[in-house]
Amino acid sequence: MLRSCAMRLRTLGAKLARRPGAARRLFSSEKVIRKDYALPNPSWTKDLRLLFDQFMKKCEDGSWKRLPSYRQNPTQALHEFQARFVDSKLKKEEQMSKAQQFTRSFEEGLGFEYVMFYNKVEKRMVCLFQGGLHLQGVPGFVHGGAIATVIDITTGMCAFAEGVAMTANLNIDYKKPIPLLSVVVANSQLQKIEGRKLFISCAIQSIDEKTLYTEASVSQPTTEGRPDKNSGQCPMEALFIKLDPDKPLT
Numbered sequence: 176m177l178r179s180c181a182m183r184l185r186t187l188g189a190k191l192a193r194r195p196g197a198a199r200r201l202f203s204s205e206k207v208i209r210k211d212y213a214l215p216n217p218s219w220t221k222d223l224r225l226l227f228d229q230f231m232k233k234c235e236d237g238s239w240k241r242l243p244s245y246r247q248n249p250t251q252a253l254h255e256f257q258a259r260f261v262d263s264k265l266k267k268e269e270q271m272s273k274a275q276q277f278t279r280s281f282e283e284g285l286g287f288e289y290v291m292f293y294n295k296v297e298k299r300m301v302c303l304f305q306g307g308l309h310l311q312g313v314p315g316f317v318h319g320g321a322i323a324t325v326i327d328i329t330t331g332m333c334a335f336a337e338g339v340a341m342t343a344n345l346n347i348d349y350k351k352p353i354p355l356l357s358v359v360v361a362n363s364q365l366q367k368i369e370g371r372k373l374f375i376s377c378a379i380q381s382i383d384e385k386t387l388y389t390e391a392s393v394s395q396p397t398t399e400g401r402p403d404k405n406s407g408q409c410p411m412e413a414l415f416i417k418l419d420p421d422k423p424l425t
């Protein structure tokens with residue numbers, strides 16, 4: 176890995192030497208290289224680093240993939256999304272180019288520190304999450320809205336693997352408060368697809384899997400009826416709807 180990084184840097188150096196304009200872009204506001212926030216930084220606790228290393232090992236045979244994560248969406252993805260789903264009268268291209276991912280807009284260590292891994296065969300998305308001190312709700316614990324955000328992005332990325340989709344329904348059972356700076360694991364899985372509807376389960380647990388902190392659940396009965404939450408084996412789900420390109424969002 177180190178060797179491939181060194182090679183990439185050498186290639187980059189050669190490119191910059193040939194194109195001086197490229198170097199200016201690299202260090203100006205028009206950045207070419209974007210920071211990947213889903214990598215360890217000094218604020219990560221030992222627990223988060225250990226889990227990260229364990230999942231990176233699982234990536235070696237290709238069954239799991241780490242998802243890189245940036246502050247801003249790639250310009251092309253943004254353009255494609257706007258072109259397909261947003262009314263042209265509402266597009267504010269210049270302002271939108273400054274928009275940032277909410278979860279990546281905090282100073283290092285103070286907000287959402289997380290990394291996601293995806294298993295394509297199992298259709299599972301796992302998010303390793305450490306809640307920073309600026310996510311406080313009840314003193315000492317992570318705010319419920321921040322927890323909902325973690326569930327939304329984890330199930331959301333699980334849905335995105337199937338296509339462009341948005342959250343339609345997200346019911347949350349908060350079972351135990353999550354201490355600030357602790358590391359938890361959000362485990363989500365695509366349960367079923369019905370037309371454009373994607374049902375995705377999600378549970379947040381402690382690293383040792385002994386504590387269940389939070390679950391995302393359906394608000395209405397599924398076709399099989401509402402599962403018994405206390406049975407310990409029911410699929411709790413969030414509902415995402417794949418967007419219809421013939422139906423503008425706005």
Ligand SMILES: CC/C=C\C/C=C\C/C=C\CCCCCCCC(=O)SCCNC(=O)CCNC(=O)[C@H](O)C(C)(C)COP(=O)(O)OP(=O)(O)OC[C@H]1O[C@@H](n2cnc3c(N)ncnc32)[C@H](O)[C@@H]1OP(=O)(O)O
Pocket residue numbers: 248249252253256276327328331332339340341342343344370371372414416417418419422424
């Ligand atoms: C986006 C991609 C761009 C770039 C990607 C690049 C990088 C990504 C990097 C990071 C992303 C990290 C974030 C990840 C995830 C974040 C996800 C969100 O938070 S989305 C924000 C919150 N959600 C919304 O604002 C959605 C608002 N709602 C809507 O816009 C619409 O209601 C809808 C969800 C789009 C659905 O509208 P449609 O007109 O398309 O569908 P319908 O015909 O109404 O319904 C279809 C089907 O679904 C059933 N249904 C709809 N809503 C519900 C509901 N709340 N509960 C239960 N069932 C529902 C409806 O009954 C229909 O069923 P059918 O008749 O059986 O087909």
